[in-house]
Amino acid sequence: MSTVIPFGNAKRAAEATPERVGVLLVNLGTPDTADAAGVRVYLREFLSDPRVIEDQGLRWKLILNGIILRVRPRSKARDYLKIWNVEKNESPLKTITRSQAEKLAAAIADHDHVVVDWAMRYGNPSIQSCIEALAARGCSRLLVVPLYPQYSAATSATVCDEVFRVLAGMRAQPILRVTPPYYDHPDYIEALAQSIDAHLASLPFQPEIILASFHGMPKEYVEKGDPYQAQCIATTDALRKRLGLDASKLILTFQSRFGNAEWLQPYTDKTVEKLAKDGVRRIAVVTPGFSADCLETLEEIAQENAEIFRHNGGEQFAAIPCLNDSDGGMTVIRRLVLRELQGWI
Ligand SMILES: C=CC1=C(C)c2cc3[nH]c(cc4nc(cc5[nH]c(cc1n2)c(C)c5CCC(=O)O)C(CCC(=O)O)=C4C)c(C)c3C=C
Ligand SMILES: [Fe+2]
Ligand SMILES: [Fe+2]
Numbered sequence: 237m238s239t240v241i242p243f244g245n246a247k248r249a250a251e252a253t254p255e256r257v258g259v260l261l262v263n264l265g266t267p268d269t270a271d272a273a274g275v276r277v278y279l280r281e282f283l284s285d286p287r288v289i290e291d292q293g294l295r296w297k298l299i300l301n302g303i304i305l306r307v308r309p310r311s312k313a314r315d316y317l318k319i320w321n322v323e324k325n326e327s328p329l330k331t332i333t334r335s336q337a338e339k340l341a342a343a344i345a346d347h348d349h350v351v352v353d354w355a356m357r358y359g360n361p362s363i364q365s366c367i368e369a370l371a372a373r374g375c376s377r378l379l380v381v382p383l384y385p386q387y388s389a390a391t392s393a394t395v396c397d398e399v400f401r402v403l404a405g406m407r408a409q410p411i412l413r414v415t416p417p418y419y420d421h422p423d424y425i426e427a428l429a430q431s432i433d434a435h436l437a438s439l440p441f442q443p444e445i446i447l448a449s450f451h452g453m454p455k456e457y458v459e460k461g462d463p464y465q466a467q468c469i470a471t472t473d474a475l476r477k478r479l480g481l482d483a484s485k486l487i488l489t490f491q492s493r494f495g496n497a498e499w500l501q502p503y504t505d506k507t508v509e510k511l512a513k514d515g516v517r518r519i520a521v522v523t524p525g526f527s528a529d530c531l532e533t534l535e536e537i538a539q540e541n542a543e544i545f546r547h548n549g550g551e552q553f554a555a556i557p558c559l560n561d562s563d564g565g566m567t568v569i570r571r572l573v574l575r576e577l578q579g580w581i
Contacts, residue, residue, distance in 0.1 A: 261355070263329060351370060386417055388462055415573070491532065
């Protein structure tokens with residue numbers, strides 16, 4: 237015999253816990269503290285992910301525990317200290333991602349049953365804690381937004397892996413959607429172009445060449461089918477078209493090489509060095525694959541690569557900020573989210 241719930245009771249129950257939609261922005265993650273201990277915890281979690289280091293065999297475990305986690309945390313902690321947000325005592329990636337979530341919440345506040353939150357794939361706030369908090373607030377639907385314009389298994393897919401792992405432990409699972417990559421979306425290309433134009437207009441010099449530097453990955457991952465490189469190329473092609481620059485004026489490069497295997501080429505640092513040696517005196521670097529400034533842009537590009545350029549004879553080096561929580565950057569995120577929420581709001 238089925239149980240009939242009187243309409244009034246069901247309505248009262250629904251009023252007690254209104255059906256909400258959760259929107260969860262997710263970026264890569266970052267240490268909680270800018271010291272060796274904090275960086276070690278972060279690197280251990282990050283580099284133990286088989287989406288990032290695909291061969292997690294005994295050899296890698298020995299290298300990770302015997303060398304990397306003994307040596308790298310101290311040197312990387314020094315790098316994090318150079319870019320640390322002292323006022324909030326946190327990494328810029330956290331400050332910017334939080335602000336993106338707050339601005340998105342304000343921009344879509346008229347949808348009063350939508351709740352926006354933000355998480356880090358590695359470190360804190362964790363995806364698990366955020367999903368549990370959203371569920372506790374009555375979110376029976378969840379839109380996950382990996383903040384990577386270009387898809388890669390090492391970034392976007394591992395966000396989904398973690399979301400699925402958390403949902404696997406829930407009895408009352410929220411209904412799930414995930415935003416797709418937006419590497420060639422007109423809003424994204426337009427925001428990048430306008431940001432580049434505005435930044436160049438503010439400089440006391442005009443660059444002879446602009447580098448579009450994306451985070452690299454082992455070449456083998458692309459050979460196995462990762463679409464990341466193709467999407468980086470598509471972004472750069474669209475940007476060239478929009479800015480009216482050819483491939484000699486807007487050069488695609490890959491940064492942040494890690495380990496001894498071959499990574500996607502051309503490498504950013506080698507290109508910067510060669511340009512300076514070849515007599516180029518003024519360059520700018522834009523980092524379209526990063527939705528928020530972080531260690532890889534603020535330290536590796538704006539400090540390390542600027543130093544490489546000057547050391548080899550270059551004179552003027554500009555690092556163009558990421559879209560971050562700028563009006564253009566927020567337009568990209570807001571439109572992406574509103575498009576993917578269709579039917580739910
Ligand atoms: C094999 C290792 C790595 C792959 C593959 C990889 C891909 C990848 N990473 C990003 C974005 C970011 N990575 C960041 C830091 C970072 N990346 C790696 C290694 C790989 N990344 C390491 C070891 C580190 C930590 C710093 C260091 O020890 O060198 C960051 C910055 C985080 C911060 O705290 O600010 C970002 C962002 C993308 C988009 C990507 C895809 C190909
Ligand atoms: Fe990385
Ligand atoms: Fe780096």
